[in-house]
Amino acid sequence: MKVAFHTLGCKVNHYETEAIKEAFVSRGAEIVGEEDPADVYVINTCTVTNIADRKSRQFIRRARKTNPDAIIVVTGCYAQVASDDVAAMPEVDLVMGNNRKSEICGLVMEKFVAKSSTEAPAESLAAEHGAGAAAKDRAEVRVTPRDELTFYEDLGKIKSASDEMSRAYIKIQDGCDRFCSYCLIPYARGPVRSRKADEIVEEVRNLVEAGFREVVLTGINTALYGTEAGAEHSLSELLTMLDELETSEDFRIRLSSLEPTVVDKDNVEEIIRHRRLCHHLHLSVQNGSDSVLKAMNRHYTREEYLDIVFMLRNHDPLFGITTDIIVGFPGETEKDFEDTLDIVKKSAFGRTHVFRYSPRKGTAGAAMKDAVPEQIKKERAEALESLGEKAAKAFTGANLGITHTVLIEESCDGYATGYTGNYIKTYIEDPEGRIEAGKLYKAVLTRTFRDGALAVLE
Ligand code: SF4
The missing domain is CATH 3.30.750.200 (Transcription Regulator spoIIAA)
Structure with a gap:
């Protein structure tokens, strides 16, 4: 069975796609490119903007055209918040909401076996009525209402990160209860649920031993890790556990973002003392005006934001x-x-x-x-x-004249490129391709260059 994936949206979606992919591989499926003919297409959608909705629909139609007889599965945030619209698309076979992603592989396997035994009628239906005909009127919907998304869905531990050369993204949390007034995500992802710290630590260990030198902890709202009733560990405690983790090679940790609508100066001060954490934070300010921040339901002032910065x-x-x-x-x-x-x-x-x-x-x-x-x-x-x-x-x-540790991601145009711990894109001349992707190098930044800095190895 050939399975193709298309993922829209954030790193959490990409992580979840990786977990679904690994479930298929463990059951003998072959993963093919998203534009290749496949027996199954899994489209992991996003709904952060109207454009994301449109792109999700476009890809569903494209997949059906590529193979009129494939099983088309639509999951992710657009499938969660607009399941009726998605199910009404004649191209779609299965609509799986968030928190139902662990069921996808088993369900598709069952459908594939059932379909294979009735292959001739399905083929002739498609031939008679054109692309998508075989799928008409049979989308099955499995979506849990938002308020019932109360547990952290276990998707197992990923062993790889096939989209990434050097950084591994790890999901630590799901959901958001902040309801910023421009954002639909709390409706799509449900209440706050945190993953068990032991599971995260074990997954980090596996990925570091598999060769990753940077682990990015990600979530729908990472700062909310461990804040729900009954949570076992706070974000700071999780970072302490990761600081203490012993691995054959060292690694660094990055947080995908911290929301100032959740953390204040004291929380951030506690978080940044962890030794493996990169000296970089993504702190979404969203606006610099107190009245706009209030209208956005962001719960902090510009002064409080600047307090964190300073x-x-x-x-x-x-x-x-x-x-x-x-x-x-x-x-x-x-x-x-x-x-x-x-x-x-x-x-x-x-x-x-x-x-x-x-x-x-x-x-x-x-x-x-x-x-x-x-x-x-x-x-x-x-x-x-x-x-x-x-x-x-x-x-x-x-930062010029300063030595940084650069994680090399790729080689392009005679340069090895990567990021410093404080997130400056770095270009190191490497015409002979000797610098290896996925490794950490000490380099001195010498001058500003393109969208970052030129550097030489120390
Ligand atoms: S904190 Fe982030 S995810 Fe939550 S509602 Fe605000 S913008 Fe959306």
């Missing part, structure tokens, strides 16, 4: 901070936008990801008045992107 830079002046910012939230004035520009200047971000606000049906933001015109959103986004690039260059400039 504490981090006090701890290490070259601590890398990256961020996300939404421009054009309803009611955002020119003065609000100036506050956002100001927070970018003060924070010296290593990277600033800028998003133009677009309302998501079902969120509080979608009902808000005073929409910002698209042209103004565009102008603000461009101004912010330009400032973000300047800030990134300045941050890289402050």
